[in-house]
Amino acid sequence: MENRFQELKDVFPGMKSNISLRDNSTFKIGGMADYFYETGDSEELKSVIKFCKDKGIDFSVIGGGSNILFSDNGYRGLVIVYKNSFGKFDPVFQDDDKVYLKIDASVLLSEAVIKISNAGYSGFEWAVGIPGTIGGAINGNAGAFGGSISDNIIEVSTYSVGEGEKVFSKEECDFRYRSTIFKKTQKHVILSGVFSFVKEDNSSVLARVKANIQKRAEKQPKHFSAGSIFKNYEGRCNRKLYKKYPELEKFSENELVPAGYLIDRCNLKGMRIGDAQIDQKNGNFIVNVGNAKADNVVKLIHIIKKEVNDRFGILLDEEIKYIGEFK
Ligand SMILES: Cc1cc2nc3c(=O)[nH]c(=O)nc-3n(C[C@H](O)[C@H](O)[C@H](O)COP(=O)(O)OP(=O)(O)OC[C@H]3O[C@@H](n4cnc5c(N)ncnc54)[C@H](O)[C@@H]3O)c2cc1C
Structure with a gap:
């Protein structure tokens, strides 16, 4: 294990070993990961994944760790956290009514809700208070209060060692209730999504965000958890x-x-x-x-x-x- 770690560290100096997964999950449960790497950079993410495939190292890519139960025995391989507090929002196109933004999978959903709603773009009001990243939300088609991440998606960019970079149209993502092609096959890492938002007065958008914060506070437990355990x-x-x-x-x-x-x-x-x-x-x-x-x-x-x-x-x-x- 020492040699393996050195091999990883030589190429990726930020590599860590024996890291508590408990500290990386909202459940605050889990043993130690043999190796651990956190990045917010998609190029680096791809290199780490490719390196692991080439060397036969098991890996798992996570976001905010808010929908995961880690084993008490931890993880024998590399846990990669793809998360970035300064992730990218790139305007793709806009007309009088709508704006199209490419959002990095590493971006925190909570940050996306605030930025987008403040700008007077409607579409993410339902997501306020859901922890985790855009990548995690796309993977599981996260949703609340009648909305879900699939509502505004135009396309999703992914990476896998076998297929390289691949763009999935909305239909190809096979969005269903808390399910997607990505969750089913676990073959592709999500790099970003292109979303459409409706332009609106930001005070109306923020009023809906505020109402949802209130609704969530009434029904959501205060203790550590991983959200809903079961699908409806x-x-x-x-x-x-x-x-x-x-x-x-x-x-x-x-x-x-x-x-x-x-x-x-x-x-x-x-x-x-x-x-x-x-x-x-x-x-x-x-x-x-x-x-x-x-x-x-x-x-x-x-x-x-x-x-x-x-x-x-x-x-x-x-x-x-x-x-x-x-x-
Ligand atoms: C208090 C609380 C409230 C919640 N409320 C809701 C709710 O209202 N609605 C809802 O839908 N969920 C809810 N959740 C669950 C959770 O927050 C969401 O499912 C969230 O979208 C998971 O994102 P994450 O980044 O934390 O994913 P993680 O928990 O890190 O990962 C979940 C899965 O996604 C995969 N994944 C993560 N990032 C990527 C990526 N870039 N590419 C490919 N796969 C990836 C992981 O491998 C894993 O299989 C709640 C959780 C908590 C703790």
Whole structure:
């Protein structure tokens, strides 16, 4: 391992070894990464990835670490953080009504919301308060309050060692509810996206941002977390269940049953294993109330999946990404 590290450090002097992943996730959970590199530069990102492929070093590219559960055993390979507080926003084109901007995947989503809304461009108001980067948000088609990152996307630029740089049209990204081609195949690293925004008076845009901050404050837990653990269930439930749980009807219009509702009906809110707890307010959040281990979270996830399946015949699917080895 020492030799491997030296090899990496010789080419990339900022390379680090034995870095806590706990400190690089919003969950504050996880062991050590063998190697660790943070960059906000897309050329450097491509070089590091190519080097790893050539040398057979396992790697994982992350952004803000806000939708990840790292293993307690850490990661045997290189974790690359692609994040930049001064990431680029390049104007591509504008007409009377719209502006088209190319935004680097390394840019923090929170920074993009503020910059874009302040400029009087509408389109990212829904995203206020979501941690992480533009790259992470594109990868998982992040969304809230009826909006999602796919709403404004025109195209996405990516890199992979096999295919080099490749631009995906919106259709090719295959955006679905919390799903994309990138999340499914995990073959391409996202470098940037071109987005369209509608020009509007900035006081109206900022008023909507403010309203969403308020809504989020009411429903979002304050403890460390990785956001929603599960995707909401897409589809209708078994007909018999509508008799037993008439309130299910209200979800049938858009055929998306909130995971939080299902977890609540299983009376699981507040359940705790170690320092991991199913949030008292929002059942789809597991929170770290102290020094939770990934293993505690995994046990809670198993319990939730079993209880929801037993009661509703629904197998919940995780929204979070597991990184590292899990038993
Ligand atoms: C308090 C809280 C509230 C949240 N609220 C919401 C919400 O309302 N809506 C919502 O959708 N999500 C929400 N999330 C989850 C999370 O913030 C989003 O999913 C976010 O978009 C993840 O971005 P990230 O940069 O942190 O990705 P990470 O967590 O770092 O990574 C997530 C996945 O994306 C991949 N990835 C990251 N960057 C790239 C890249 N450049 N190229 C290719 N793959 C990449 C990683 O490999 C990993 O598989 C919330 C999380 C928290 C902690």
